[in-house]
Each structure stands twice: as structure tokens, then as C-alpha cells.
Amino acid sequence: xxxxxDVDLTNCDKEPIHILGHVQSYGCxxxxxxxxxxxxxxxxxxxxxxxxxxxxVGCKLEDFLxxxxxxxxxxxxxxxxxxxxxxxxxxxxLIEGGGNFDISIHASGASFIFEFEPKVEDLLRDDLAMVxxxxxxxxxxxxxxKATDEATRALQxxxxxxxxxxxxxxxxxxxxxxxxxxxxDQEPFLGLRYPASDIPKQARALYKRSPLRLIADIDDTVSxxxxxxxxxxxxxxxxxxxxxxxxPIHLEYLRNMGVQASMSVSILVDGxxxxxxxxxxxxxxYVDYERRTAIELFAQLFSYELARKLDAxxxxxxxxxxxxxxxxxxxxxxxxxxxxxFAEIAEELSQIxxxxxxxxxxxxxxxxxxxxxxxxxxxxxxxxxxxxxxxxIFHTDNLQSVYQGADILADRVAGLIAIPISRTPRDYIVFxxxxxxxxxxxxxxxxxxxxxxxxxxxxxxxxxxEAWSEMVRHTCQPWSGAEVRAAEALRISLIxxxxxxxxxxxxxxx
Ligand code: BLA
Numbered sequence: 001x002x003x004x005x006d007v008d009l010t011n012c013d014k015e016p017i018h019i020l021g022h023v024q025s026y027g028c029x030x031x032x033x034x035x036x037x038x039x040x041x042x043x044x045x046x047x048x049x050x051x052x053x054x055x056x057v058g059c060k061l062e063d064f065l066x067x068x069x070x071x072x073x074x075x076x077x078x079x080x081x082x083x084x085x086x087x088x089x090x091x092x093x094l095i096e097g098g099g100n101f102d103i104s105i106h107a108s109g110a111s112f113i114f115e116f117e118p119k120v121e122d123l124l125r126d127d128l129a130m131v132x133x134x135x136x137x138x139x140x141x142x143x144x145x146k147a148t149d150e151a152t153r154a155l156q157x158x159x160x161x162x163x164x165x166x167x168x169x170x171x172x173x174x175x176x177x178x179x180x181x182x183x184x185d186q187e188p189f190l191g192l193r194y195p196a197s198d199i200p201k202q203a204r205a206l207y208k209r210s211p212l213r214l215i216a217d218i219d220d221t222v223s224x225x226x227x228x229x230x231x232x233x234x235x236x237x238x239x240x241x242x243x244x245x246x247x248p249i250h251l252e253y254l255r256n257m258g259v260q261a262s263m264s265v266s267i268l269v270d271g272x273x274x275x276x277x278x279x280x281x282x283x284x285x286y287v288d289y290e291r292r293t294a295i296e297l298f299a300q301l302f303s304y305e306l307a308r309k310l311d312a313x314x315x316x317x318x319x320x321x322x323x324x325x326x327x328x329x330x331x332x333x334x335x336x337x338x339x340x341x342f343a344e345i346a347e348e349l350s351q352i353x354x355x356x357x358x359x360x361x362x363x364x365x366x367x368x369x370x371x372x373x374x375x376x377x378x379x380x381x382x383x384x385x386x387x388x389x390x391x392x393i394f395h396t397d398n399l400q401s402v403y404q405g406a407d408i409l410a411d412r413v414a415g416l417i418a419i420p421i422s423r424t425p426r427d428y429i430v431f432x433x434x435x436x437x438x439x440x441x442x443x444x445x446x447x448x449x450x451x452x453x454x455x456x457x458x459x460x461x462x463x464x465x466e467a468w469s470e471m472v473r474h475t476c477q478p479w480s481g482a483e484v485r486a487a488e489a490l491r492i493s494l495i496x497x498x499x500x501x502x503x504x505x506x507x508x509x510x
Pocket of ligand 1: 008011012177203247262276278459
């Protein structure tokens with residue numbers, strides 16, 4: 001196994017996971033210079049290819065492989081170099097009389113990396129043929145959630161893993177299991193949240209470039225790459241390597257979770273890592289390169305579908321917000337009072353800006369719905385809100401960080417959006433949200449016995465969930481850009497209405 005003394009639980013994002021210098025036993029690696037002179041090999045070339053490893057470095061690749069395959073590798077290299085991608089070949093013979101291999105070819109710095117996996121022969125092979133109907137079923141759904149669930153199911157079929165999840169990242173790098181398919185009797189992880197450190201920054205960055213990783217067996221004996229460093233002292237960059245052995249800290253995490261094999265596939269939207277398909281298996285599981293290629297293709301097609309649906313959902317939300325807005329304005333301008341009808345109005349507004357509670361203060365009258373401050377607490381809060389520059393909405397995910405009086409509200413309120421609805425005195429409509437960890441519950445079984453590794457219980461899903469809860473103490477689910485924009489539009493309309501109502505009242509008094 002690999003050991004890196006400089007990395008522990010406090011500095012996960014410093015672990016150089018792209019240069020750990022080992023491959024998993026399901027494949028072997030040969031790296032060469034541009035003229036196909038071998039500069040690094042993994043030691044298991046001996047068992048998988050039957051070549052004496054000490055004879056390889058400093059010799060030409062063609063000294064070991066057949067002429068036909070060398071010719072094909074060269075042309076694939078050209079394609080890979082021209083497109084900046086990883087080229088592939090499936091089921092190819094390397095040496096006369098030898099077995100067949102799936103091959104991956106890519107450029108890494110000044111080197112070319114060739115990886116070979118013994119071919120698993122399967123006469124019923126239909127990997128690529130499965131992708132099209134499966135993505136077709138995903139495309140039929142308009143809603144993001146439905147499409148995602150369908151994709152999770154499809155990936156379970158394609159991969160055969162015991163548990164397939166979609167793990168979605170938030171802006172801060174933390175994540176949530178938003179879809180899940182389980183085979184057999186296992187505890188669900190659906191809805192659970194994890195801190196950003198569980199998939200550290202450098203891993204998230206790498207997963208944008210490299211779409212799939214397979215950890216076929218967490219107890220695998222990994223094979224070192226020799227020499228570890230080239231003549232310039234640099235280790236081989238394995239960022240795009242498909243046999244790369246992964247972080248030992250992550251292996252411990254999986255072990256503590258009771259998982260024996262793991263595969264994850266990136267989901268990119270607009271060039272950003274939106275999420276991952278995360279797959280677990282309770283026994284070792286190898287999926288061959290040809291099937292992994294089909295899985296990558298599926299994930300890529302899903303990404304496009306997802307981007308389309310996210311876009312459509314956003315437009316749909318915006319148009320619903322506009323309609324609601326118009327309805328509301330019509331009611332108010334026909335003379336219905338904001339405070340008298342607050343219950344109905346609040347319900348309508350909640351469809352545009354989701355919340356756990358709402359309050360209005362208008363001309364000295366207070367009305368509320370849901371999880372909110374008392375009138376007295378609200379009056380104090382208003383004095384704080386009055387310090388915000390006039391004519392602006394104010395929003396925060398963490399009231400505690402800006403407002404002294406927030407701690408007595410903490411059981412009901414963690415964040416708010418305040419919309420001023422008059423100039424003097426300052427009246428407000430306020431949307432409140434509770435602390436996020438309070439609205440998410442842990443679903444796992446804390447009593448489940450597992451042997452805990454050297455880094456302790458932190459590397460378990462439950463502790464991980466607790467770590468996330470601790471990290472988001474005093475904060476609410478962030479207000480989205482669309483919600484903040486809706487609040488701003490609402491401010492402008494409400495000011496207009498309030499002015500009109502005041503004018504009418506004044507006119508009547510004359
Ligand atoms: C990698 N962590 C990962 C990966 C996942 C997770 C999916 C990608 C590798 C893979 O496919 O297995 C995390 N897996 C999860 C989560 C769920 C899941 C959250 O199924 C939820 C259900 N991990 C930690 C801590 C550290 C850490 C504390 O929890 C560091 C101290 C490190 N995780 C870590 C590293 C990697 C990783 C370094 C990269 C592994 C690699 O690609 O080499």
C-alpha cells in the first residue's frame with residue numbers, strides 16, 4: 001500500500017493524488033518518451049504482459065510488442081495528441097500468441113502513457129448498444145429529479161454496482177446524495193450531506209479532467225511504478241491514467257463504510273463539476289474498459305440532458321414567478337391590505353422564495369406565518385435592518401455573523417431576506433430560513449459495526465455528516481440567485497403599491 005506521512009485528516013486537499021506512483025492490479029502501465037523509448041513501467045507488467053521489468057526501461061517499446069500493434073498505437077497517439085484526449089483500443093493482441101488487452105493511450109507532459117488491461121471476454125457484449133435506449137428514457141422526463149432518478153437506475157444496470165448514487169455539489173464543495181438506487185437490503189444514504197473535505201479540492205479539480213475512476217478492490221495489492229522519478233526528478237503525472245491507484249485516506253474511508261469497490265463518474269454542466277455518479281459494491285468489482293467507456297458515454301450524454309433540463313426548469317420558475325407576481329399585484333391594487341391578507345399573500349410568495357417563516361411589519365402592525373421571531377424580537381431586528389442603506393433588500397445565510405441579537409432566535413431563524421416596503425417609517429416583509437442541519441436528518445444506522453481504520457471514526461459516513469452539520473452551524477440553505485432577484489423585483493412592485501395605497505388614503509381624507 002501507499003503511505004504518505006505528510007497527509008492527515010486536516011490537510012486532505014494537499015495530498016498529491018495525481019503522482020502517487022502506483023497502479024491497481026487490474027492493469028499495467030508503460031510510459032515512453034515521444035520516440036517510444038520506455039521511461040517508466042509498473043512492476044505488474046511482469047505478471048500481466050510476461051515481460052521482465054528490469055529489462056524494459058531505456059529500451060524501445062517495439063522491442064517488446066508486435067509490429068502491428070506498435071503501428072496502431074502510433075496512429076492512436078496521433079489522434080490523442082491532436083485532440084488532447086485519451087485514445088482507446090479494445091480486445092487487442094500485444095504479442096503473438098498472447099492474450100487480448102483493452103488499451104488506453106494518452107500524453108502526460110513529455111511522456112506517452114500506455115495502459116493495458118487483460119480483456120474479459122464476453123460474447124454477450126452490448127455495452128454501447130445499451131447506452132442509447134437508456135439515455136432515451138432519461139430524455140423523456142422533463143423534471144430534473146425524475147431524469148436524475150432514471151439515470152441512476154440506468155447506471156445501476158450498466159455498471160451492476162450494489163449502490164448507485166448521484167452526489168450533487170453545492171457551491172462550497174460540500175455535497176448531497178440527491179438520487180439513489182440500492183440492490184438488496186442496505187441502509188439508504190439518500191438526502192445525506194457531506195463536507196467539502198470528503199472529496200477534497202484537488203480531487204474535484206482532477207475529476208473535471210478525468211471522467212471516471214474505478215477502485216476495483218480496496219484491499220488490492222497495488223503495483224509501484226519504476227523508477228518513481230524520471231531523470232529530471234519528476235514523478236510521472238497520472239492525472240488521466242485509468243489504472244491509477246487512489247488515495248489511501250480515501251481507501252480507509254471506503255473501508256470504514258463497509259464498501260469493497262467504488263466507481264465514480266463525473267457529471268459536468270457548463271464545464272463545472274455539477275456532481276458525480278458514485279457507485280459502491282460490497283465485494284470486489286471489476287468493470288472492464290469497454291464497459292467503462294460506455295458508462296462514460298452515458299454520463300456525458302446525461303450531462304447534456306441535465307444541462308438542458310436545468311435550463312428549462314429555471315425558465316419555468318422565472319415565468320411562474322412573473323405570473324404569481326402579477327396576480328399578487330392585481331389583488332393588492334384592488335385594495336386588499338397586506339397585513340389583513342398576509343396568510344394568503346405569504347403562501348403565494350412562498351412559491352417564489354421558499355422559506356420556513358415569513359413576517360410583515362407595516363404601519364405598526366405585525367403579522368406572521370411559520371417559524372419566526374416574536375413581535376418584540378422582530379422590533380429589535382428591524383432596528384438592525386434599518387441600518388441597511390435605504391431602498392435595498394438585505395439577505396444573509398448566517399444572521400449570527402452580522403446581527404448581535406441572533407442567538408435568541410437561533411432555534412427558529414438562521415438566515416433571512418428582508419424587503420423594505422416603504423421609506424419612512426421603514427416597513428418590511430421578511431422571509432426566514434432555519435438552520436440547514438436542522439432540516440436534514442441523518443438516516444444511517446449508527447450501531448452498524450465496522451472496524452475503524454487508523455484515522456479513526458472521522459472517516460465514516462456518520463461522522464462525516466456530523467462534520468458537515470458542524471460546518472454549517474448557524475447557516476441556512478443559501479438564497480439562490482433567482483430568489484434574490486425575485487425579492488428585488490418584489491421590492492420595486494411593493495413600493496409602488498404601497499405608495500399608491502397611501503395616495504388613495506390621503507385623497508380620501510381630504
Ligand atoms: C475521493 N471521496 C472521494 C470520491 C468519493 C468520495 C465519491 C471519489 C473516488 C471514488 O470513486 O470512490 C466521497 N463517496 C464519497 C461520499 C459519499 C460516497 C461523500 O459514496 C457519500 C455517500 N475523504 C474524507 C476525508 C479526506 C478524504 C476526511 O472523507 C481527507 C482527509 C479524501 N476522498 C479523499 C481523497 C479522494 C477522495 C484524497 C481522492 C481519491 C483519488 O481519486 O485518488
